[in-house]
Amino acid sequence: MKTKSINRINKYDTLFLYIGTFFVAIAGLSGILMAIYLSIQLTESF
Helix, strand or coil: CHHHHHHHHHHHHHHHHHHHHHHHHHHHHHHHHHHHHHHHHHHHHC
């Protein structure tokens, strides 16, 4: 009984962990892409 509830909690924890890392990775990549895009725009304007 106890082990089942612990396993369920661990399953959800890993799921949220994967979703969190996924969103963090997307946010980081979009931030890097935006920085590259802005730097290109600035160099082209000058």
